[in-house]
Amino acid sequence: MKIGLIGAGRIGAFHAQTLASQADITELRIADVDVDRAKSVAESTGASTATDADELVRWADAIVIAASTDTHADLITLGAEAGLPVFCEKPITLDLETTNRVLERVNTADIPLQIGFQRRFDPGFTAARDMLASGQLGRLYMAKLNTYDPEPAHDAYIKVSGGMFVDMLVHDFDLIRWVSGQEVVEVTAAGRALTGNPAFEQADDVDTAVAVLQLADGAMAVVSGVRHDPRGYDVRLEMHGSRDAVAAGINAQMPLKLLDDNDQWENGNEHQTFLERFESSYRQELNTFLKVAQGQMDSPCTGEDAGEALRLALVAKKSLRERRPVLVEEIR
Numbered sequence: 001m002k003i004g005l006i007g008a009g010r011i012g013a014f015h016a017q018t019l020a021s022q023a024d025i026t027e028l029r030i031a032d033v034d035v036d037r038a039k040s041v042a043e044s045t046g047a048s049t050a051t052d053a054d055e056l057v058r059w060a061d062a063i064v065i066a067a068s069t070d071t072h073a074d075l076i077t078l079g080a081e082a083g084l085p086v087f088c089e090k091p092i093t094l095d096l097e098t099t100n101r102v103l104e105r106v107n108t109a110d111i112p113l114q115i116g117f118q119r120r121f122d123p124g125f126t127a128a129r130d131m132l133a134s135g136q137l138g139r140l141y142m143a144k145l146n147t148y149d150p151e152p153a154h155d156a157y158i159k160v161s162g163g164m165f166v167d168m169l170v171h172d173f174d175l176i177r178w179v180s181g182q183e184v185v186e187v188t189a190a191g192r193a194l195t196g197n198p199a200f201e202q203a204d205d206v207d208t209a210v211a212v213l214q215l216a217d218g219a220m221a222v223v224s225g226v227r228h229d230p231r232g233y234d235v236r237l238e239m240h241g242s243r244d245a246v247a248a249g250i251n252a253q254m255p256l257k258l259l260d261d262n263d264q265w266e267n268g269n270e271h272q273t274f275l276e277r278f279e280s281s282y283r284q285e286l287n288t289f290l291k292v293a294q295g296q297m298d299s300p301c302t303g304e305d306a307g308e309a310l311r312l313a314l315v316a317k318k319s320l321r322e323r324r325p326v327l328v329e330e331i332r
């Protein structure tokens with residue numbers, strides 16, 4: 001299979017390594033508006049370069065989009081119109097109208113689209129989902145999800161990110177739907193700017209936030225996030241049910257000092273970046289995409305899933321602004 005990779009930045013360079021190591025891929029070509037970046041990633045992975053995305057879609061059997069967020073809608077549409085299977089990093093875009101427009105094009109073209117919510121490929125989260133689905137956890141009472149970033153992104157990024165819920169906690173909103181197999185019906189959110197970085201207030205954004213979610217069957221979930229964690233990158237999930245309680249993300253690399261007789265965890269080996277924390281998940285999602293692209297399975301994370309996660313993030317944003325619980329159906 002010939003794969004075209006569009007975007008060779010932080011995540012694109014990582015995806016290039018995974019793609020280059022796949023036996024199913026006969027040739028990898030990379031395009032980036034930063035030509036030197038494309039060249040450097042191509043050299044380090046044995047790939048070649050293309051002038052732009054148009055050239056890639058004329059040549060490739062499938063495309064992987066890892067360019068900046070503001071390009072995703074157009075690039076997915078370009079891939080769809082060429083009839084190619086598309087993998088695209090999250091998000092499709094930052095608003096629901098554009099998301100729906102893109103999904104119409106995708107559905108009309110009838111191409112497979114997989115969005116990069118890599119947490120669906122994390123072994124611990126997968127085990128939690130399987131245990132709930134098989135009945136081992138019993139009835140779900142409560143789920144707790146958190147995402148703590150080591151450092152806020154740079155100021156220019158904060159300005160255009162869409163805000164804490166849309167940019168960062170959207171992963172948790174996708175995860176709760178996937179892991180519970182349920183839709184969220186109501187969100188109550190709160191948040192503050194506490195890290196001292198004025199860029200958050202200037203962008204009408206927060207850096208410390210929580211959202212309380214009501215699931216369709218009445219179960220509760222709490223999503224929390226902080227943009228600054230001095231210990232590292234911390235993403236965890238807890239699920240408490242009527243028959244068992246489980247957690248994923250609690251291991252020797254968890255960036256949290258445990259105060260109860262756990263000296264062995266003080267190993268200085270805490271996860272510092274999302275690439276470290278989810279390395280195997282990022283690899284697994286692309287391996288899966290190759291199967292999707294070859295028609296061996298359906299997309300495990302569709303554009304519609306991405307649209308729903310975005311909707312929950314926008315509902316949380318509305319709840320924060322209006323200081324009230326917001327029904328998910330209020331935003332369509």
Ligand SMILES: NC(=O)c1ccc[n+]([C@@H]2O[C@H](COP(=O)([O-])OP(=O)(O)OC[C@H]3O[C@@H](n4cnc5c(N)ncnc54)[C@H](O)[C@@H]3O)[C@@H](O)[C@H]2O)c1
Pocket residue numbers: 006007008009010011012031032033034037053066067068069070071089090091116117118274
């Ligand atoms: N799933 C995840 O956990 C995860 C993690 C990081 C980033 N992302 C997403 O991946 C995307 C890229 O993020 P990043 O951190 O790698 O950003 P980045 O800024 O490091 O890289 C983006 C690259 O896209 C290139 N680019 C911009 N417009 C282009 C175009 N029209 N054609 C080709 N290349 C173009 C830029 O030159 C740059 O090299 C973002 O949408 C982000 O939300 C997802």
